[in-house]
Amino acid sequence: MDKNKKMVEAITPMDEDFAQWYTDIVRKADLAAYAPVRGCMIVRPYGTAIWENIHSILDGMFKATGHENVMMPLFIPESLLQKEKDHVEGFAPEVAWVTQGGSETLTERLCVRPTSETLFCDHFSKVLTSYRELPMLYNQWCSVVRWEKTTRPFLRTAEFFWQEGHTIHETAEEAKEETRRMLEVYTTFCEDYLAIPVIRGYKTEREKFAGAEFTQSIEAMMHDGKALQSGTSHYFGDGFSRAFNVQFTSRNNTLEYPHQTSWGMSTRIIGAIIMTHGDDDGLVLPPAIAPVQAVIIPVAQHKEGVLERAFGLAEELRSVCRVKVDDSDHQPGWKYSQHEMRGVPLRIELGPRDIEKNQCIVVSRLGREKHIVPLDELARRIPELLDDFHKELYNKALARRESMTYVAADYDALLELADTKPGFIKSMWCGDEACELKVKEEAGLTSRCIPFEQEQLGEHCAICGGPAKCSIIWGKSY
Amino acid sequence: MDKNKKMVEAITPMDEDFAQWYTDIVRKADLAAYAPVRGCMIVRPYGTAIWENIHSILDGMFKATGHENVMMPLFIPESLLQKEKDHVEGFAPEVAWVTQGGSETLTERLCVRPTSETLFCDHFSKVLTSYRELPMLYNQWCSVVRWEKTTRPFLRTAEFFWQEGHTIHETAEEAKEETRRMLEVYTTFCEDYLAIPVIRGYKTEREKFAGAEFTQSIEAMMHDGKALQSGTSHYFGDGFSRAFNVQFTSRNNTLEYPHQTSWGMSTRIIGAIIMTHGDDDGLVLPPAIAPVQAVIIPVAQHKEGVLERAFGLAEELRSVCRVKVDDSDHQPGWKYSQHEMRGVPLRIELGPRDIEKNQCIVVSRLGREKHIVPLDELARRIPELLDDFHKELYNKALARRESMTYVAADYDALLELADTKPGFIKSMWCGDEACELKVKEEAGLTSRCIPFEQEQLGEHCAICGGPAKCSIIWGKSY
Numbered sequence: 041m042d043k044n045k046k047m048v049e050a051i052t053p054m055d056e057d058f059a060q061w062y063t064d065i066v067r068k069a070d071l072a073a074y075a076p077v078r079g080c081m082i083v084r085p086y087g088t089a090i091w092e093n094i095h096s097i098l099d100g101m102f103k104a105t106g107h108e109n110v111m112m113p114l115f116i117p118e119s120l121l122q123k124e125k126d127h128v129e130g131f132a133p134e135v136a137w138v139t140q141g142g143s144e145t146l147t148e149r150l151c152v153r154p155t156s157e158t159l160f161c162d163h164f165s166k167v168l169t170s171y172r173e174l175p176m177l178y179n180q181w182c183s184v185v186r187w188e189k190t191t192r193p194f195l196r197t198a199e200f201f202w203q204e205g206h207t208i209h210e211t212a213e214e215a216k217e218e219t220r221r222m223l224e225v226y227t228t229f230c231e232d233y234l235a236i237p238v239i240r241g242y243k244t245e246r247e248k249f250a251g252a253e254f255t256q257s258i259e260a261m262m263h264d265g266k267a268l269q270s271g272t273s274h275y276f277g278d279g280f281s282r283a284f285n286v287q288f289t290s291r292n293n294t295l296e297y298p299h300q301t302s303w304g305m306s307t308r309i310i311g312a313i314i315m316t317h318g319d320d321d322g323l324v325l326p327p328a329i330a331p332v333q334a335v336i337i338p339v340a341q342h343k344e345g346v347l348e349r350a351f352g353l354a355e356e357l358r359s360v361c362r363v364k365v366d367d368s369d370h371q372p373g374w375k376y377s378q379h380e381m382r383g384v385p386l387r388i389e390l391g392p393r394d395i396e397k398n399q400c401i402v403v404s405r406l407g408r409e410k411h412i413v414p415l416d417e418l419a420r421r422i423p424e425l426l427d428d429f430h431k432e433l434y435n436k437a438l439a440r441r442e443s444m445t446y447v448a449a450d451y452d453a454l455l456e457l458a459d460t461k462p463g464f465i466k467s468m469w470c471g472d473e474a475c476e477l478k479v480k481e482e483a484g485l486t487s488r489c490i491p492f493e494q495e496q497l498g499e500h501c502a503i504c505g506g507p508a509k510c511s512i513i514w515g516k517s518y
Numbered sequence: 519m520d521k522n523k524k525m526v527e528a529i530t531p532m533d534e535d536f537a538q539w540y541t542d543i544v545r546k547a548d549l550a551a552y553a554p555v556r557g558c559m560i561v562r563p564y565g566t567a568i569w570e571n572i573h574s575i576l577d578g579m580f581k582a583t584g585h586e587n588v589m590m591p592l593f594i595p596e597s598l599l600q601k602e603k604d605h606v607e608g609f610a611p612e613v614a615w616v617t618q619g620g621s622e623t624l625t626e627r628l629c630v631r632p633t634s635e636t637l638f639c640d641h642f643s644k645v646l647t648s649y650r651e652l653p654m655l656y657n658q659w660c661s662v663v664r665w666e667k668t669t670r671p672f673l674r675t676a677e678f679f680w681q682e683g684h685t686i687h688e689t690a691e692e693a694k695e696e697t698r699r700m701l702e703v704y705t706t707f708c709e710d711y712l713a714i715p716v717i718r719g720y721k722t723e724r725e726k727f728a729g730a731e732f733t734q735s736i737e738a739m740m741h742d743g744k745a746l747q748s749g750t751s752h753y754f755g756d757g758f759s760r761a762f763n764v765q766f767t768s769r770n771n772t773l774e775y776p777h778q779t780s781w782g783m784s785t786r787i788i789g790a791i792i793m794t795h796g797d798d799d800g801l802v803l804p805p806a807i808a809p810v811q812a813v814i815i816p817v818a819q820h821k822e823g824v825l826e827r828a829f830g831l832a833e834e835l836r837s838v839c840r841v842k843v844d845d846s847d848h849q850p851g852w853k854y855s856q857h858e859m860r861g862v863p864l865r866i867e868l869g870p871r872d873i874e875k876n877q878c879i880v881v882s883r884l885g886r887e888k889h890i891v892p893l894d895e896l897a898r899r900i901p902e903l904l905d906d907f908h909k910e911l912y913n914k915a916l917a918r919r920e921s922m923t924y925v926a927a928d929y930d931a932l933l934e935l936a937d938t939k940p941g942f943i944k945s946m947w948c949g950d951e952a953c954e955l956k957v958k959e960e961a962g963l964t965s966r967c968i969p970f971e972q973e974q975l976g977e978h979c980a981i982c983g984g985p986a987k988c989s990i991i992w993g994k995s996y
Contacts, residue, residue: 073644075590076594076640077593077595077628080591080592082589082590082637082641085656088586088587088589091589108563108566109566109570110563110566111566112553112560113553113554114592114661115614116555117555120554135620136618136620137618137619138614138616138617139617140617141615142612142614142665150555152592159554159560162554163560167551182661185592187619187622198619199591201589
């Protein structure tokens, strides 16, 4: 087979079959592959490079806010998992159990961590002595396992990669501040680095984390109008501390229980990137996490001096962006499609005539806008173009979210919207779980969050007509 | 309790009880703690920061040699593990088995990966088509599980953290070159970054990796004369490829099996750092991986201007080293001991009189050498002092290894040395496994490696007296 003839196959259009479009991108952009174990994924080099960039930026933000990384074990003894009642009820049905080690049958089953609150609490109980050691601000990067029935790469897999922060504090106030601080870190990360606008708010009692006093989340809207919970931050009060007997000597020389938080962001966020920014030509990557920010495509690369100049240009640009030359022996058109599929923000076309004129053509992955740029201005222009790219991505996503967000004044309107308009529905709510359940069963929507930025959309709960407590956002979710 | 009176407790002297000395350092330098699961460890923030520095340097070296990271699943189906006969025999007795997922009993057991050759091979079989895609040069950072009976933090734990490289190549020659190239990367890393001199060589047939054609390793000598295998690189030939049906279309349009390698370095290397460089005052860290390379200790810090100058100095030094001010309210003497315990290479003492004279005192963790350094020369001097520190560490370790390496001309000498002299014993060997076993059973030594740098120590095997094939190194090992 002449590989120059091998074309980049088209992917299923988004409007035709959104789920298939998603799966096509995951496969054709070489992000992930299926593993031989049900529901697990292999994150391929390109997907891993994206995760490494996410890791690197977030980790820097965690360290800048005083957090330290630790590495906790993979296994949790069953007795430890059971110490906090709500927590075990939430997680036990979906964990994987190790029952044999070598040839020996274990006397106590070990679960493969679905999350590590119990391990951190056990550790805190052993190392904490005095208020002077507080706060303890820990984080770890690892994978966790939840035995999901239906799975999709990045969005829902039996094993997924994430970071989980776990902190303990002297007072409830400080722990609540930490909960919010980390939600703000996630917000900044999503908006300023991933170009994904998010809505911050509280989860309802029904949707909060197993064992938490409250959960805060950021919610993003995907291309198809569905919500993707993109990061969560939990406040535990002293519930876990009491269950695990974590205590410290206070300033008043009394024994006290610290107040606790946890917060996490996972490889799901790669799903959010795909479904917020992607289009029918493939992935579109926000520059901050794109493994390649600009790809140089030599045109007529067999001609003397072209490849040399392309590699020279890459060297010049290395200090301002992540750049790569594609000198494979495919045709330029094939390369254009290939790098569009992989979501590379900028393409730099450089042929013999460009070199003569001391210029190149820079093409944006968004809208294929073409810029003729003199070569000696390129190092200055690329960062500007990447910056513009980020803003354009963000604005597009925000405009879409706004155009797909509706207000329901009453229940009929809510049902009608749920039936006809993909997107978010805002309404007032009485705070009663019965109403929340009714919306779930009859409209097929779940509560996404009670936004921090409350709106006065009316005086009555859109579901039962009773006095409203707050505004809330409903949606279908991943 | 007045915490200024809380003294840094002494650790067990190395000569009194080496194992206890090691455990004391792990605990008092806050490197690791025991987990609630048998044989697992919690790597605490300081230990994790060391591992992150190791990760960062090694990862850069892997990428510079063309490798890409991937993230493979945690689980291996039993049928997959069994595909390569020697491999499953080697690993099956020591793996942890998942038999239940949620409430369901699995129809096929899943082992928690002890190493990932089988997963990589399965993946290669699905993605490889043509010689044009070769070599595939993959690596992953993860943890693996081996159900060990006796465990010690870093040295041998049921779960440990590592990187595992897995590559496939068009020819045997290229795969062998890769095997050696990665052993050289490990060598450079150990010697130039960790200041640990190593001996490179081949493992014997008996000691090679389960499923490999040959294994190369680097061996380091610890303070007590025992060997620690610090990194391994394996050549598999096409054995795994055949077992997993990994094939590609060759240049001649025939179907061929690629040749394969794998190579790994683990958190064991932190054990090697402790036992190569540590002393009776605690840890001694090579500057390249020390989380803090220089700690500033303000003297009389309550006096006006002292703390301010200390923090100002830290700012000035930030671009040349990892620096920290210890402004805790302990006494300076306590702080000195504390940072010595944690192995910080340089201590900078700064008091009111130093500030008056525009100088400070720099004390090396090695030999407590004191240097009076003018403050405006510090940013230039610190990198030099760190560089000297590295060299001194390396030379000390090398001199010790040389002084504890012996030559045995015959079996009596070998038995005598094994009995009386901790360290390495070099001898000639006929290559026969019977002789190797005899040394193990009667002298209590294992073969460490057949060094690349062969020596002509005689003509006869030191064990059986038969014709010698090669020189070999014997030792007790961790």
